[in-house]
Amino acid sequence: MNQSPFRVFVILFVAIAGILLAAPNFLPRSVQEALPGWLPQPGLVLGLDLQGGSHLLLEVNREGIVTQRLSDVRRDARNVLATQNGIGNIITTDAARNSISIELTDPAQKAQAETAIRGLQNTLSDFMFAGAGVDELSFGETADGRLTITLTPEGINQRMSSLVAQSMEVIRSRIDELGTTEPTIQRQGDTRVMVQVPGFGDSERLKNIISQTARLTFHMVYPGLTADQAEAQGLPVGTMILPSQDGGRELLYEDVSIGGESLIDAQPAYDQQRGIPVVSFRFDTRGAITFGELTSRNVGQRFAIVLDDTVITAPVIQQPITGGSGQISGSFTTATANDLAVLLRAGALPASLDVIEERTVDASLGADSIQAGFTAGVIAAVLVLTFMVVAYGLWGVFANVSLVLNIVLIFAALSTLGATLTLPGIAGIVLTIGMAVDANVLIYERMREEQASGKSPLQAINAGFQRAWGTIIDSHLTQLVAAVVLYFMGSGPIQGFAVTLGLGILTSLFTSYTVTSFQVNLWYKRTRPKTLKIQKFRFIPDGTKIPFMKISRYVIALSIIMSLVSIGAAFTKGFNLGIDFVGGTAIEIQHVGGPADVGQVRELLSDLDLGEIQVQGFGTPQDVLVRVQAQEGGQSADQVAVQQVQEALAEASYEVRRVEAVSGTVSGELALTGTIAVIIAMLCILVYIWFRFEWQFALAAVTTTSHDIIMTIGLFSLTGMEFNLSSIAAVLTLVGISLNETVVVSDRIRENLRKHRKMPLPELIDLSINQTIVRTSLTQFTLLLALLPLVFFGGEALRSFTIAMTFGSLVGMYSSVIINGPILINFGLKQKSDEEEKAESDKKKKQIDGASV
Known part of the structure; x- marks a missing residue:
């Protein structure tokens, strides 16, 4: 309880800095622009699901x-x-x-x-x-004496890697030409580029702008021979046949007479004589000379302007063109001429890029998501803050001050890092609200126990903070492991959830202990109470002696049956897999002017010949979700399918609000990555608990957590809820929540093993569970107060995620309270004699001394 001046300074500095860094996010844009330059700019960035925009994952072909x-x-x-x-x-x-x-x-x-x-x-x-x-x-050389030249695998990989870096620069130039703000362009692995453009809702145009190679070349047309004649009698040496934009074919010389790299400008224009849109271009000095010589030598001959292996136009050279400029005409509209000019100015991509993942969110849907997330967050915060005051009175106010500061620090950290806040990120913050209370509840319940054992108020306060700290560290770090794995194994919104959850865990460690102890210290010095009246309300009275171990065999039998049902459902019924795992396209549409007619939508799409199409209600009565299977022609065919669906529904007054398209390649990778993420999280936590406790505790914790995962996965199978990337995030998060409960109970069992050496192990486990059941019930209730608003008000996009979280948290409490104890006994946990305890202590001391030497 001694507050050094340095500690007080740190608390005040962090609190003031957090408020200053977080506050700009809640001010109007005009006020933000007038703020000092040392404040983070642009501050917190809203994800595509909150402000609308387009997300593309491109892969080098x-x-x-x-x-x-x-x-x-x-x-x-x-x-x-x-x-x-x-x-x-x-x-x-x-x-x-x-x-x-x-x-x-x-x-x-x-x-x-x-x-x-x-x-x-x-x-x-x-x-x-x-x-x-x-x-x-x-x-090399073949057996019949022919010489061979082969591209090496290492050379192909290295060229692809370097082409990705070049492609990113071209993509950035093209997007800058569009005038959009704050695009995100990131490299993913050796062959992929992720592009996010907030506020740009025309995904079709964005795809065309970004993924089109735009390799412009000029070739002379082979004279005196048509493409069909050349194909029939054999291509002349050094020639090739390319399709033309008007549907025909041209026989061209392979050699590039001049390339698009010599262009220095390209602008959309209008040919007054023919009345058509064109693109005017201008060469640099060297290109102008080359172009002039080319046209001078070939007056009367045809030359072709080729864009991405398609002949745009092939006019006859009427006279030498020495000015270094010209124009490209074709079947352009004003918009396509403008886009081609953008492409030519930004330069050609060094390689073809395939769109393997596409996510587009309409701005109106983003606004709805913000409203849903804000509503759920406010309701959750009000419920949790109110309950803490009801349950703990003044001590609840202390916890609430720490909780509010915790949320402020999360926003401050996100702003400083320039992180992106997504809808799952809001869920992470709301979840943090519920979980942050747990540390204060642990401290307060420990204080009550210490005071009940006969200690003075000051001693009880000191002991409460000191003895609860180890448990708080263990419970928070197990959750942090899940957040770290989510961040490195997840993508997009899942990473946003992991960032907010991880930051919330770290800030909770600071606020729940340091800030709360600071408030308690000030209160104690002013009031000097003779007794601590900490708790006003509780679900379970003190001194309960529920015989958990006696009923455990029946409960375990029930759990085994439910687990077998879950596993059986997974193998027989399977899962309603989202496009993240099976590939295909999900299109969220909204009917304008009234409730949607699912039957009508299904009928409108039945004649499109796109394979399996699922149509179901989604969210409000006006919303419908359409899922189209992955098309055989790959991602380009998927894009055509989306266009067909949009055209078919437009006549019936349906607007597209969100599009998600995932290729089969990406979906397979996501399924594998999700499975690996769960396994890695379990292994990391197993190692940590093994290090902090004993091997029996580690195996018991992993066993109970596996039980919770099986039960939650069974929920997805039995209910038919969509299982997607967010579901993996829910599973990993409930791993942390479940282990949080298990660690708290295990910590008390370990403490009682040292305190009650003669007590039979089943009785000791019962005692430990009964001592922590008050804290477990209160923490679980606050967690539900945070999660239930997300279920009811967080929007359809988060519903399956939050339902799984809610169910998993309840199952986690059930397993850590009733199942964990018997498993510990079955794994051979036993009480140690004084001699064994002393020998183990001496052994650890020698190890520490040896390490120090």
Whole structure:
């Protein structure tokens, strides 16, 4: 209870800093802009689910890169052999082996040819290791004497990695051209880029802007021969056939006469003579010279403007174009001409990017989510704060002050970090409200016990804080493990939930102990009470002697039956898996002007031939959720399916509010990642409890937690609630909650093992549970007060998540109170004699002394 000046300074400094850093988030934008520059800007960022916008996960197309590189190597090999060295050759491509083979017309030139093609070797640098590099090509020879050039796997991987970095810069330039603010562009692994653009609701346009390669090249058209004629009699050497925008085909020279990298500007324009939108472009000095020479040499010949391997236009060169500028005409609208100009100004992507995950939220749905989250948070806070005052009176006020400061510090930390607040993040804050109370309840109940044992008020206060601290640390760290695993194994909103939950756990450790003790200290010095009147209300009276161990066999039998039912349902009935795990597209729509007709929606979509389509009510009577299975044509086919659904429903006055599309590749990875996350969390917690307690406690804790997970997963199977990424987050969070309860009971059992050495173990476990049941009931009730508003007012997007959390928390209390004790006995927990305790203590002391030396 001694408050040093430094400790008081730290508390006041943290409180004032937290208020200053959090306050700007609740002020109007005009006021925020006038605030000092040292305050975090832009402060707390709202996620897409709260303000609307688009989320895309893009992956570099490996097949496209290999195909392009093989084409380049083939062209370079032909050039170095035939053009530079006069060596006749026939080159064929083996796409399956990522190689080309070269058959020489004169085998006597083999040695010269080998020397020439080895000059094509390209060493790709590895940016992680300075000076290191990998060879992109390997050279060999077939049994029949043909030379081979093969792309090495290491070279392909290194090229893909470097192309991702280049692609991010191009994507950033393109989005900046659109004028949007605060886009998030992050690399994910070696082959993927995540793009989030808040407030940009036109996901189709965003996909076209971002994922289109926009590789602009100029090729001369092969004269005197059509594409069909060339295909029939064999392509001339050095030519290729490309489709044209008008549906035809053109025979072009492979060599790029001039590339889009020479462009310095591109703008949408309007051709007054023809009355059509066009795109005007301008070359740099070098490009202008090259373009002038090209057009001067080929007057009367056709040249093609090619965009992403499609001929946009192929006009005849009427006269030399020496000004370094020109225009591209085609079947453009004003919007598409503007988008093409944006693409050309930002530059071409170095590789094709496939959209493998797409999530779009309408701004109106984001506003609804904010309202739902705010409503649930306010109701939860009011209920918890009111209950603490009812249950503990003045001591409840102390806890409430700490709780309010805890929430302020969470917002301050999120603002300082520039973190993104998502709807699951709001759920994490609301959950923290309920969980933060637990530490104060532990302290207060310990004070009551110490006072009942005959200690003075001051001694009881000191002992309450000191003896509860170890339990608080254990319970909070087990929850922190789940939050850390969620952050590193999750993505998007799940990471947002993990960040807020983790920050809430850390700030709770500070406020519930330090801030509460500071308030109690001030109160005690002023009042000097003779007794502590801490609790005003309780669910279970003092001195209860419920025989938990006697009824445990029946309860365990019931749990085994329920667990078998859950496992059986999982294997026989299965789960209502969300698109996160099976792939496909989920489209949330809303009917304008009245309740939606699910039957009508189902009928409108039945003729689209999109495979399995599920239609169900969702949230309000106006809302409907449509789920379309993953299409055979991949992500591009999924996008076409979404467009078909939108067009079919638009006539019936349905508006699209949210779109989520996940490819089969991503869904498989998410399922595997979710399973690994649960296993890693369990292992980390097992190690921690083993270190802090004994191996019996660790195995018992993992066993009871596994029981809770099985029961909760059974809930998803039996009720048919959608099982998605949020469900994995719910499972991992209830792992922390369940272990929190188990650790508190186990800590009391361990304490009583030292205090009551002669007491039979079943009686000792009963005593420990009865001593902690008051705290368990109060904590569980406050947790329910925080969770139930999320269930009823948090919105449909969080409903299955919060129902699972609520059910899991109840099951966790049940298992830690009734099941944990018998499991400890079955795992061989026993009381130690004084001699064994002394020997173990001496052994630990020697280990500590040895480590110190």
